[in-house]
Amino acid sequence: MPSWILYSCVVIVFWGVVGLFQKLGTNRVSAHTLVVWLTVGYILLVPILLARTGVSGLGRMTLLIGVLGGFTNGLGAWYLFASLEAGAKASIAIPLTALNPLLTIILAFSFLGERLTPVQWVGIAAALIAGAMISYETEA
């Protein structure tokens, strides 16, 4: 089993549990409130992470890319909330936004020269379709 898929499964476990707590959290507070507290959680991790490694050895470009990563991720979340507040049906908007890795694929193909085997194509097509299907929640 390739190591990237093991790491990806670890991600699914952590973020999958996050999804559950998100459901529980938004039952009590607004999504915006949750984002503010969530950031407190992120910040709490930073001293622990900094104790293991600094970031001073990194080049300026890498620093910028890392920070922009956090910024673009936050912007994406911001627009998802904005979409829902503009009257989007969650059952449509959330499966739609689950297709975001499509753009990552296009960028990685265009700028990083990534190529996939036919079997990997089948795998990611299935993953993308599954992602959209799983986030299809009918109104309760």
Next chain:
Amino acid sequence: MPKWLRYALLCIFWWGVFGFLSKIGSTKASPIQMQILFTIGMLPLVAAALLRRKIDRDRVGAAYGVLIGVLAGLGGIGYFAAMQAGKASLVGPVTSLFPLLTVLLAVGILKERMNKIQVAGVIVGLISIAVLSV
């Protein structure tokens, strides 16, 4: 184009760019370094959210939020590790399968029910992981 659709497409755009930046950054920085920089990048947006909106006062809600942040941050380190080890075009789609576990946990713990499309999605998602594991 309706407003909600424009926003949803912007969400796809920025999250798609995030995946790409994560890959480029992870070739130079370690997963832990990436997570530190990622957290810094979030701060301006959270500051904006704090200024614009009222924060609900609820201790349990706050505790959930902090817990979510810690877990999401640890997951983030795994995400950057996956990006460092593999192709963005594979890691992006697979890691976005995390709601697969959320819906299963919601069934087990919150006694929620999945609709037929979700059940089929879970099966297709597991198959995709199996296919990519070979």
